Amino acid sequence: MIYFDKVTKTYFDGAAPAVLDITLGVDPGEFVSIVGHSGAGKTTLLKMLFAEVIPTEGAVFFGSREVSKLSNGELLKLRRNIGTIFQDYRLLSTKNVYENIAFALEVAGRNDEDIAGDVPHVLDLVGLSDKIWSFPHQLSGGEQQRVAIARAIVNQPDVLIADEPTGNLDPINTHDIVEILKKINDLGTTVLLTTHNKSVVDSIGRRVVTMDQGRIVRDDKEGKYSL
Amino acid sequence: MSYWTTTKRIGRYGLVGFVRNGFVSLSAILMMTIMSFVLVNIMISNAAMTATLKDLTNKVDVTVYFRTNATQDQIDQISKSLQALPEVASVAVMSREQALADFRERHKNDQLTIQALDELGVNPLGASLEIRAKQTSQYESIAKYLQVQQDSDTGAGAAIDKVNFYQNKTAIDRLTNIIDTSKKNGIAKTIFLAICAVLIVLNTIRLAIYTSRDEIGVMNLVGASGWYVRGPFMVAGVLYGVVSSVVVLVLLYPILLYYPVLIGLDPTTELLFGNFNSFAYYTANFLLFFVAVTGTSIALGALSSYLAVRRYLRI
Numbered sequence: 001m002i003y004f005d006k007v008t009k010t011y012f013d014g015a016a017p018a019v020l021d022i023t024l025g026v027d028p029g030e031f032v033s034i035v036g037h038s039g040a041g042k043t044t045l046l047k048m049l050f051a052e053v054i055p056t057e058g059a060v061f062f063g064s065r066e067v068s069k070l071s072n073g074e075l076l077k078l079r080r081n082i083g084t085i086f087q088d089y090r091l092l093s094t095k096n097v098y099e100n101i102a103f104a105l106e107v108a109g110r111n112d113e114d115i116a117g118d119v120p121h122v123l124d125l126v127g128l129s130d131k132i133w134s135f136p137h138q139l140s141g142g143e144q145q146r147v148a149i150a151r152a153i154v155n156q157p158d159v160l161i162a163d164e165p166t167g168n169l170d171p172i173n174t175h176d177i178v179e180i181l182k183k184i185n186d187l188g189t190t191v192l193l194t195t196h197n198k199s200v201v202d203s204i205g206r207r208v209v210t211m212d213q214g215r216i217v218r219d220d221k222e223g224k225y226s227l
Numbered sequence: 228m229s230y231w232t233t234t235k236r237i238g239r240y241g242l243v244g245f246v247r248n249g250f251v252s253l254s255a256i257l258m259m260t261i262m263s264f265v266l267v268n269i270m271i272s273n274a275a276m277t278a279t280l281k282d283l284t285n286k287v288d289v290t291v292y293f294r295t296n297a298t299q300d301q302i303d304q305i306s307k308s309l310q311a312l313p314e315v316a317s318v319a320v321m322s323r324e325q326a327l328a329d330f331r332e333r334h335k336n337d338q339l340t341i342q343a344l345d346e347l348g349v350n351p352l353g354a355s356l357e358i359r360a361k362q363t364s365q366y367e368s369i370a371k372y373l374q375v376q377q378d379s380d381t382g383a384g385a386a387i388d389k390v391n392f393y394q395n396k397t398a399i400d401r402l403t404n405i406i407d408t409s410k411k412n413g414i415a416k417t418i419f420l421a422i423c424a425v426l427i428v429l430n431t432i433r434l435a436i437y438t439s440r441d442e443i444g445v446m447n448l449v450g451a452s453g454w455y456v457r458g459p460f461m462v463a464g465v466l467y468g469v470v471s472s473v474v475v476l477v478l479l480y481p482i483l484l485y486y487p488v489l490i491g492l493d494p495t496t497e498l499l500f501g502n503f504n505s506f507a508y509y510t511a512n513f514l515l516f517f518v519a520v521t522g523t524s525i526a527l528g529a530l531s532s533y534l535a536v537r538r539y540l541r542i
Binding site: 050052076077078079080084090091092093094095103104106107108111112151 | 232236243244247248439441442444445446447448449450451452455541
């Protein structure tokens with residue numbers, strides 16, 4: 001489903017490559033944890049999947065299509081099919097919870113009736129039904145991350161990318177977020193997770209890809225966190 | 228998704244963003260209000276300058292005085308030859324009788340002068356021609372033409388007693404310089420102020436949108452098209468323009484009406500510009516001001532937002 005074919009990324013001439021000659025395949029429905037020190041190239045690798053970063057060499061395939069060769073319109077469609085969550089939540093600060101989630105549905109071309117039905121449903125899934133009209137600044141970090149997850153999954157994407165989603169959260173919220181990610185994966189969505197958190201990786205117990213200095217140094221089918 | 232639904236959503240988000248980012252909106256409106264005041268100031272100043280210059284220009288002329296024995300044929304001949312010159316805008320003939328009547332009217336309270344005139348028994352005044360040029364700089368060539376006619380001492384030119392241009396030459400030259408300089412300065416001032424105002428508004432809106440740069444990135448990331456991202460910002464830009472225009476157009480009424488009173492003048496007079504009344508000009512040309520202020524503000528608001536968002540859009 002996702003295939004990184006001998007991918008290298010150098011941000012500017014003379015710099016060490018952020019990602020070096022990586023070949024990696026991800027099957028539909030997999031839960032892949034990508035671990036490594038800061039600067040190992042985890043985020044760069046994920047950003048290449050939705051063309052936020054374009055590889056210097058090699059190619060990234062989503063299905064049968066090479067991501068960097070998609071037209072703008074095709075790329076927008078691809079992005080609507082990939083949910084993304086980040087360490088810093090990246091919610092729209094002037095929109096309330098309902099509007100943040102509705103925005104993802106609106107850009108996918110859904111009508112107002114569908115949106116009015118789907119938003120409460122997905123908020124129920126992440127346990128935030130009572131915060132539907134709150135603004136991001138009125139929510140805790142854990143709650144904001146749950147809104148971000150709700151926004152990422154509301155279009156029922158094929159892939160969910162979670163880049164350090166628990167980096168700013170306490171252990172209880174971290175546990176809740178991981179449980180939600182596992183539930184989403186159980187429903188059939190492919191999940192790509194980057195994290196520094198050993199307990200998170202160990203508790204998931206699925207495939208673990210370890211990166212170091214831009215290269216993949218381990219790829220275990222049912223691995224643990226080890227650097 | 229239909230265009231109508233998209234348009235409706237863009238409009239709603241634009242309005243909601245305008246209200247929720249109240250402080251940012253207020254700053255942008257204030258800057259656009261200042262820009263609009265600058266624009267109005269330029270418009271009124273230019274109109275006042277034009278009216279004043281026209282007024283002054285109308286007061287300048289070259290007068291040809293004929294000898295008392297000049298015949299009507301000679302006067303007509305000079306008058307026709309002047310009208311044939313491309314520089315001449317108009318020629319007004321003042322007959323001897325009319326000159327005398329005007330003189331009597333002017334001095335009706337000066338019994339001594341009237342008595343002296345009566346004692347003369349004849350009309351001592353000659354006929355005259357009042358010549359207006361199309362431009363003040365052309366008076367000299369008209370005067371030279373008349374001088375040549377006078378110097379020829381034959382035909383109609385012999386009837387010319389005096390051409391008053393050379394007595395007025397310094398004043399006319401100075402006025403010509405003032406008009407030329409005023410026009411050049413007016414254009415330079417207009418361009419300079421307009422550029423300053425536009426740059427200030429562009430930068431204010433750019434700063435307002437700079438605060439939303441991360442959100443623009445997120446919108447791109449969830450798959451929003453360029454127009455769906457920039458649309459609400461452009462709507463907000465248009466709203467800045469509409470609100471600031473209303474503020475300016477409404478405030479101009481009391482400002483133009485009461486400003487002369489505040490500085491101790493009669494409200495129907497103007498401080499610098501003779502008979503030009505800026506309040507009367509504003510009310511008489513309200514449609515022009517409405518279109519200029521509203522059109523400029525809305526266009527500038529939308530364009531500034533478009534350019535500012537484009538900087539942060541990746542698709």
